[in-house]
Amino acid sequence: MKPKTASEHRKSSKPIMEKRRRARINESLSQLKTLILDALKKDSSRHSKLEKADILEMTVKHLRNLQRAQ
Secondary structure, three states: OOOHHHHHHHHHHHHHHHHHHHHHHHHHHHHHHHHHHOOOOOOOHHHHOHHHHHHHHHHHHHHHHHHHHH
16 A cells, blocks of 8 residues: 555545534534623523524624624
8 A cells, every 4th residue: 555645645634624623613603602692691591502693693793782882
């Protein structure tokens, strides 16, 4: 068996890199969800099934409100 070329190595590591990238995104979204629900005084047990888009929208709205309040 011959050693892998650089491009073959990159191709084989792509799925691993993508998995790590998605894990980082999901971890950050999870933290953001906790922070935003806490900031809005929402019960996290009632919002356990928030979609990622919902979390991002709530965060954007909250940050806009904070900016306006300044």
